[in-house]
Amino acid sequence: MLIDTHAHVNFNAYKDDAGEIIRRSLDNDTWLINVGSQYSTSKRAVELAEKYERGVYAAIGLHPIYARDKFDYKKYEQLAQSSKVVAIGEVGLDYKEEYASFKGKQKELFLEQLQLVRKLPLPVIFHCRMAHKDLITILDKQQKANKEQLKGVVHCFTGSWAQAEKYLAMRLYLGFNGIIFKMNLDDIIKKAPLDKILIETDCPYLTPPSASTERNEPICVRYIAEKIAQIRSISYEEISKITTENAKKLFNL
Numbered sequence: 001m002l003i004d005t006h007a008h009v010n011f012n013a014y015k016d017d018a019g020e021i022i023r024r025s026l027d028n029d030t031w032l033i034n035v036g037s038q039y040s041t042s043k044r045a046v047e048l049a050e051k052y053e054r055g056v057y058a059a060i061g062l063h064p065i066y067a068r069d070k071f072d073y074k075k076y077e078q079l080a081q082s083s084k085v086v087a088i089g090e091v092g093l094d095y096k097e098e099y100a101s102f103k104g105k106q107k108e109l110f111l112e113q114l115q116l117v118r119k120l121p122l123p124v125i126f127h128c129r130m131a132h133k134d135l136i137t138i139l140d141k142q143q144k145a146n147k148e149q150l151k152g153v154v155h156c157f158t159g160s161w162a163q164a165e166k167y168l169a170m171r172l173y174l175g176f177n178g179i180i181f182k183m184n185l186d187d188i189i190k191k192a193p194l195d196k197i198l199i200e201t202d203c204p205y206l207t208p209p210s211a212s213t214e215r216n217e218p219i220c221v222r223y224i225a226e227k228i229a230q231i232r233s234i235s236y237e238e239i240s241k242i243t244t245e246n247a248k249k250l251f252n253l
């Protein structure tokens with residue numbers, strides 16, 4: 001089996017066929033975590049997860065690109081009461097040009113959500129684009145100031161090996177998706193400890209080139225497993241097994 005640790009079947013791209021997509025995923029022995037980016041999509045992720053006995057989970061959070069929206073701590077705290085909520089995410093920093101004008105707000109929101117993380121406590125799905133330096137600084141401070149260490153994954157990792165090493169030293173996982181077909185991350189994938197690698201689709205985005213549909217979906221996580229197996233020169237079965245174990249361990253599935 002496989003686990004797509006970062007999917008968005010809770011997004012509008014699947015408003016007409018979310019049930020069908022999830023069924024296809026479960027029928028192919030692929031579990032998934034739908035990740036929220038706003039309150040509405042977080043709530044939708046929980047609603048979807050609650051329809052299935054097992055195999056479908058939710059992460060809730062306010063994405064940094066929406067950092068100018070109000071973060072309603074209480075409402076998220078209430079959502080987190082569902083046993084299907086396995087992480088807070090995606091949260092973090094996004095310094096892409098159009099969002100760089102509110103870096104301060106992003107940091108504020110991120111710290112606010114980390115408070116919720118500590119209260120619950122749950123693992124975190126970190127989103128980080130062009131902001132690894134600041135994210136590492138914040139997490140480093142957090143890890144030093146608190147007895148309880150944050151657990152989590154840096155999803156869609158595209159940083160350098162030096163940055164990867166810093167996250168690994170904080171015992172965080174690295175998440176890889178279809179971006180590995182666009183950017184050359186082979187060196188990082190080769191060096192990362194196998195027990196710290198997670199696979200994901202980030203669907204509907206980042207469709208792997210060998211997928212038969214234009215819109216990405218959780219079953220396509222197998223292409224990520226295949227590519228990583230090839231880069232590591234190990235079998236597909238082995239990479240499936242270890243990444244599934246990693247996901248189950250981190251998210252307590």
Ligand SMILES: [Zn+2]
Pocket residue numbers: 006008035090202
């Ligand atoms: Zn995402």
